[in-house]
Amino acid sequence: xxxxxxxxxxxxxxxxxxxxxxxxxxxxxxxxxxxxxxxxxxxxxxxxxxxxxxxxxxxxxxxxxxxxxxxxxxxxxxxxxxxxxxxxxxxxxxxxxxxxxxxxxxxxxxxxxxxxxxxxxxxxxxxxxxxxxxxxxxxxxxxxxxxxxxxxxxxxxxxxxxxxxxxxxxxxxxxxxxxxxxxxxxxxxxxxxxxxxxxxxxxxxxxxxxxxxxxxxxxxxxxxxxxxxxxxxxxxxxxxxxxxxxxxxxxxxxxxxxx
Amino acid sequence: xxxxxxxxxxxxxxxxxxxxxxxxxxxxxxxxxxxxxxxxxxxxxxxxxxxxxxxxxxxxxxxxxxxxxxxxxxxxxxxxxxxxxxxxxxxxxxxxxxxxxxxxxxxxxxxxxxxxxxxxxxxxxxxxxxxxxxxxxxxxxxxxxxxxxxxxxxxxxxxxxxxxxxxxxxxxxxxxxxxxxxxxxxxxxxxxxxxxxxxxxxxxxxxxxxxxxxxxxxxxxxxxxxxxxxxxxxxxxxxxxxxxxxxxxxxxxxxxxxxxxxxxxxxxxxxxxxxxxxxxxxxxxxxxxxxxxxxxxxxxxxxxxxxxxxxxxxxxxxxxxxxxxxxxxxxxxxxxxxxxxxxxxxxxxxxxxxxxxxxxxxxxxxxxxxxxxxxxxxxxxxxxxxxxxxxxxxxxxxxxxxxxxxxxxxxxxxxxxxxxxxxxxxxx
Ligand code: SF4
Ligand code: SF4
Numbered sequence: 307x308x309x310x311x312x313x314x315x316x317x318x319x320x321x322x323x324x325x326x327x328x329x330x331x332x333x334x335x336x337x338x339x340x341x342x343x344x345x346x347x348x349x350x351x352x353x354x355x356x357x358x359x360x361x362x363x364x365x366x367x368x369x370x371x372x373x374x375x376x377x378x379x380x381x382x383x384x385x386x387x388x389x390x391x392x393x394x395x396x397x398x399x400x401x402x403x404x405x406x407x408x409x410x411x412x413x414x415x416x417x418x419x420x421x422x423x424x425x426x427x428x429x430x431x432x433x434x435x436x437x438x439x440x441x442x443x444x445x446x447x448x449x450x451x452x453x454x455x456x457x458x459x460x461x462x463x464x465x466x467x468x469x470x471x472x473x474x475x476x477x478x479x480x481x482x483x484x485x486x487x488x489x490x491x492x493x494x495x496x497x498x499x500x501x502x503x504x505x506x507x508x509x510x511x512x513x514x515x516x517x518x519x520x521x522x523x524x525x526x527x528x529x530x531x532x533x534x535x536x537x538x539x540x541x542x543x544x545x546x547x548x549x550x551x552x553x554x555x556x557x558x559x560x561x562x563x564x565x
Numbered sequence: 566x567x568x569x570x571x572x573x574x575x576x577x578x579x580x581x582x583x584x585x586x587x588x589x590x591x592x593x594x595x596x597x598x599x600x601x602x603x604x605x606x607x608x609x610x611x612x613x614x615x616x617x618x619x620x621x622x623x624x625x626x627x628x629x630x631x632x633x634x635x636x637x638x639x640x641x642x643x644x645x646x647x648x649x650x651x652x653x654x655x656x657x658x659x660x661x662x663x664x665x666x667x668x669x670x671x672x673x674x675x676x677x678x679x680x681x682x683x684x685x686x687x688x689x690x691x692x693x694x695x696x697x698x699x700x701x702x703x704x705x706x707x708x709x710x711x712x713x714x715x716x717x718x719x720x721x722x723x724x725x726x727x728x729x730x731x732x733x734x735x736x737x738x739x740x741x742x743x744x745x746x747x748x749x750x751x752x753x754x755x756x757x758x759x760x761x762x763x764x765x766x767x768x769x770x771x772x773x774x775x776x777x778x779x780x781x782x783x784x785x786x787x788x789x790x791x792x793x794x795x796x797x798x799x800x801x802x803x804x805x806x807x808x809x810x811x812x813x814x815x816x817x818x819x820x821x822x823x824x825x826x827x828x829x830x831x832x833x834x835x836x837x838x839x840x841x842x843x844x845x846x847x848x849x850x851x852x853x854x855x856x857x858x859x860x861x862x863x864x865x866x867x868x869x870x871x872x873x874x875x876x877x878x879x880x881x882x883x884x885x886x887x888x889x890x891x892x893x894x895x896x897x898x899x900x901x902x903x904x905x906x907x908x909x910x911x912x913x914x915x916x917x918x919x920x921x922x923x924x925x926x927x928x929x930x931x932x933x934x935x936x937x938x939x940x941x942x943x944x945x946x947x948x949x950x951x952x953x954x955x956x957x958x959x960x961x962x963x964x965x966x967x968x969x970x971x972x973x974x975x976x977x978x979x980x981x982x983x984x985x986x987x988x989x990x991x992x993x
Contacts (some may be wrong), residue, residue, distance in 0.1 A: 371976075371980070383987065384980055384983045384984040384987055385980070385984075386980075386984035386987065386988070387984060387987045387988075387991070421988075421991045421992055422984075422987070422988040422991055423988075424962070424988075425984060425988070427977075427980070427981060427984075
């Protein structure tokens with residue numbers, strides 16, 4: 307028996323197939339202009355990898371920003387609940403989950419039983435999200451996936467005071483003009499994001515273990531920076547980008563068992 | 566309704582073309598958000614009718630009253646003492662703005678970072694799109710928040726606007742004595758405007774009139790303690806909103822008729838949602854017509870809103886005016902007593918509000934509180950800190966939503982609310 311979770315995000319759409327509580331395959335595709343197509347495509351790709359077809363799926367649950375547009379899903383659950391579920395399953399001692407996605411960031415606090423206690427979300431603007439880093443990478447003429455590596459080698463992070471994508475971009479431009487090192491600028495950007503996340507974490511209270519998910523968690527510089535700001539080690543799943551989809555699939559499986 | 570009332574609107578200097586745009590969108594919004602709800606009580610039909618006639622029938626009545634020599638007074642806040650107005654044979658109408666529609670007109674004059682409620686009513690006045698505004702012989706403002714206070718000065722350029730100074734420490738001796746003096750002065754102003762003397766007898770009668778209205782609304786609120794709630798939060802909000810401009814006697818009777826029906830529902834265990842729908846309280850800034858955004862998002866996401874800790878809610882009808890005797894002074898004292906008890910965030914400290922929220926949460930078996938604050942409303946926005954702490958110690962989760970009248974953030978709000986409901990369900 308297999309189930310699927312679809313995370314229809316603003317930048318990427320993820321599909322995860324779960325069999326008996328274990329992740330069996332996943333796919334990540336760009337959401338593009340047509341979110342509905344992306345959901346179908348992600349699911350097909352994941353199914354092909356799992357060597358299954360749609361008939362093998364007993365239930366599909368959608369999540370993420372476009373969750374209500376995934377027509378073939380039986381249920382839609384918010385990304386808060388699915389991230390909590392996915393992260394807690396991979397890291398049973400997780401208490402705080404930080405998720406930084408393409409266009410939003412969120413912090414979720416769990417209780418001892420893994421139930422959601424509180425959450426905060428920033429989804430009003432691109433400040434401190436994947437989109438923000440994408441714009442900065444372009445300004446710095448660096449590939450997005452190289453940001454992490456480069457920042458690690460910085461001696462001292464440059465000071466970035468604005469988190470607004472537009473203002474931060476002009477700050478970066480003037481830092482480049484002043485001859486500041488690229489590495490230091492990137493480290494500075496990471497630090498600015500970390501401080502903003504720290505502010506959100508404070509609202510719900512920091513408790514270990516901390517799990518970091520979302521596409522931005524693939525950035526090793528971001529991880530290092532968050533660890534520095536919090537003064538503790540942070541756990542990152544092997545594929546942090548699919549935790550929402552994985553959680554949705556787990557919820558689908560539970561639902562199947564219940565009914 | 567357009568054809569029928571064109572002459573009425575012309576007589577009130579309404580900008581017909583702009584006004585038509587407003588009337589063109591309202592019915593659709595009402596159909597989508599309100600009429601589409603399931604299991605609505607039958608007796609909501611009166612209130613649906615009032616909204617469908619929002620700029621028609623009631624305005625016609627007001628114009629007729631005026632023609633008979635009565636004065637119409639526009640108000641923006643619970644602290645505008647209705648009882649005194651009615652005792653002078655005047656009629657009071659609430660003019661708070663709840664529509665995004667009029668904000669572009671206001672934006673041409675006012676700073677951007679101002680609460681939408683203020684911008685909305687100001688925009689209605691200068692854009693000439695609200696017939697209620699156009700009916701008013703006098704406006705009564707009050708010194709509550711700074712934004713309103715300053716905008717009243719601007720309104721005064723268009724309509725005579727009288728300002729009541731509201732004490733911000735109402736619990737103190739000096740606060741009460743200021744309140745009393747302000748009420749006396751307002752009484753004098755009303756007498757001057759209307760030419761009618763406010764006698765002890767008349768004030769007694771108008772206190773009863775308004776108490777009856779408050780009692781009817783309180784009865785409606787009490788019925789929502791049942792699980793499942795017999796009426797949606799959105800419908801209850803609409804009823805309360807209408808209470809600020811409808812004919813008082815007729816409104817009171819209609820609310821009581823609605824309550825009769827709801828009583829039957831409660832007896833038979835009939836509700837608007839299933840028994841397990843999370844019971845929410847909405848607490849914070851007032852929601853003026855046609856601001857239905859938050860309740861409609863919350864309830865379409867599966868919540869059951871059972872109480873509004875708001876000026877368009879419990880703050881209006883929790884306490885009655887209860888004079889200790891029949892003299893004019895007894896009654897004015899009773900008004901001071903009642904008005905000082907309205908826990909507006911403009912007061913300091915405002916512990917009464919925290920206590921009231923705690924009590925409502927218990928009495929209404931609330932499982933979560935949505936703290937509603939309008940953008941740039943500092944008083945309610947900051948007070949969320951204290952409310953949040955108090956609720957936390959009671960173990961009631963709170964979700965704070967800061968928003969305006971646009972629908973731009975509707976999906977983000979929906980996600981937060983759905984997550985909040987999932988969280989509450991997960992704890993059950
Ligand atoms: S919130 Fe305060 S200022 Fe606003 S209507 Fe209520 S009492 Fe008046
Ligand atoms: S909502 Fe807040 S800012 Fe707006 S008028 Fe009321 S008290 Fe003033």
